[in-house]
Amino acid sequence: MPRELIYADNAATTKMSDVAFAKMLPFLQEQYGNASSQYSLAMKSKRAIEQAREQVAVGIGAERNNIIFTSGGSESNSWVLSSVPVLFGNKGTHIITSGIEHHSVLRACHALEQKGIDVTYLSVDRVGRVTLDNLKAAIRPDTKFVSLMLANNEIGTIQPIAEIGRYLRDKNILFHTDAVQAMGHIPVNVNELYVDFLAASAHKFNGAKGTGILYKRSGISVPQIVFGGEQEYGLRSGTENVAGIVAAGYALEENISDMRGTANRLVTFVQATIDGIRAKVPNICVNGDPENRLPGIVNIAFENSSGESLMHLLDLKGICVSTSSACTSGKDEPSHVLMALGLSEKQAKSAIRISYGKYNTMQEVESVIFAVCNAYDKIFRATSNL
Template identity: 45%
Template sequence: MERRYFDYAATTPVDPGVLEEMLPYFKDSFGNPSSIYSYGREAKKAVEEARSKIANLIGADSKEIFFTAGGSEADNWAIKGIAMKLKDKGNHIITSKIEHHAVLHVCQYLEKHGFEVTYLPVDENGFINLKDLKNSITNKTILISIMFANNEIGTIQPVKEIGEIAKEHNIYFHTDAVQALGNTKINVNDMNIDLMSMSSHKIYGPKGVGALYIKKGVKIDPFIHGGAQERRKRAGTENVPGIVGFGKAAEIASNSLEEHIKRTVKLRDKLITGILENIDYVRLNGDPIKRLPGNVNVSIEFVEGEALLLNLDMIGVSASSGSACTSGSLDPSHVLLAIGLPHEIAHGSLRLTIGRYTKEKDIDYVIEELPKIVDKLRAMSPLYEKVKGGDK
């Protein structure tokens, strides 16, 4: 059975060019970048070249890129680091209700330690209200943390405008750009971004490596204490192969960004249209235009998300859901509830994300097979039969 991958928002396969670039640093060029002899200098050079490639992708200076073990660490560092550094200035943080848990759980942790957090609501498409943001600012506000693009529904926030508001009020602005990196144009200076979280494995690089962009002049506490690595801000011997792979992935993304966006949007829109036209009682979640190029998130009434995933897996399609069962929780996705979906509809949500290796025949396959699965599942739903009978 041919397998078709529709979960690029969860992770991506490592690009062959990335893997090739990484291999020497596992065996032949295995040195510690902190060492002064040739092995160490080779590793150090490779790390700095990767740093430059990532900086180039987002319009930053290479000295503003700090490597981490992933996007979650970058989020933790950005928020905790600013909170600890500026606690004498203020204790108020602003974020949104639809952030990744790597942001929400950090904010909840800080609330237990004397900080106050405002969780901004979003509208039905997942956008924060800029007036709400302005009205939430106090003389104790030290950080605004709003994600660039949502990992579930794909909505892209008005990042530049948020950055301008933060700059006007002399407040640091952090954005979680894990999903946006390599999928939309980012220029940290033009967008007034002070801190930005990134992850390698979302852009066809290896897992276990990420980065935090920290604008020059931003005051932040170190996240890991110990050695002098990452300019004394993040101790620990660098993951050289991972960093090299991240750098190569960023280089590939930078060179093919416009083509990637154009191709992926075309496939995405075809999939959205095919689902909406062939299945009744279905809605698209997230903004239809201001969304990530590869994100399709729909709620299908009278079915459960877990059942959708299991049936799709049986025909070789890998996808994800906002359903409770897939997250180990009794509640559906906090994102879907935040945009106003009732529990029963949120439980029937399906996220199909496409990427570099998605083919048009894969899109056609899902458009053809998904309605059959929905019909089969709805045939077991007394509620659907009742509604269907009423329509007649």
């Protein structure tokens, strides 16, 4: 018999919602018209896109015409960052981000530096938080733009985005947040966060891969990113991914409807995992903010161990966890996020990320705890005999 899979890597991607899958299917088969055509079959696709746009807008407290659909969170982040030279010019422009951002932001910032834009990378405290005081200290007369993620994808730490956003709005500095890991898991309201741009990705909240979201506040411009037709307000031309967009709307709506209940369950799962592993392996280090953290993510470093070895031993038992962001896996480098927290390279390489989602059960959590402790014991005994 095939082994039973336990999926505990929901920060990398999520299982698609049954509701979202059922809603998208007709647009792959019966209702396959091009939304830019004029006949009735095509108009069904057009209406479905606009319904999804409304669902997303309602979900984050925005207006419908503030929502642009993209191919994913990385595209949305890259689009906003690449707009900086167009909005402000290459020279005499200073922007601020943090050292623990997703690589779609960090590498976009590196590209901006090559164009002459000055970038400040804020440090974070031991739990991975940017403080308003540090941000204030970094602001200069030529600061035009700030990009800070809402919640970190490796350690789950939630940033004080509303506090920072309110301050930046008063300073007339544009503010972008990468909400890819947060959206659909904690309340997100663009007005309460005081953001001008927000990026999200449907596959992180039980939608389909290949569909992203960009929120752009009214009155703020971004340059056209794809040339051709008039899709997405003439900013991103090309035939729309109707099925993926439809799934995104329903997946977000569904997650928001039971957000509190799901979050409570996931917090219980994470605490049980920490307590259960610590009972057998007392010297673990739990990374991230214990108070301001996404409900389903826990990042744990193990003394005298290898996170990669742990991950592979768990995989042999049919349990999926990760050592870092899925976007950087496969590289023999310590996590830039964990290093920014002050961990040594050895400590950073010993960590695994366990991330639960709404389809996990307490029975699976207990299996994860048992398997992690057994795997660590094997590694510890093997290294002790060397």
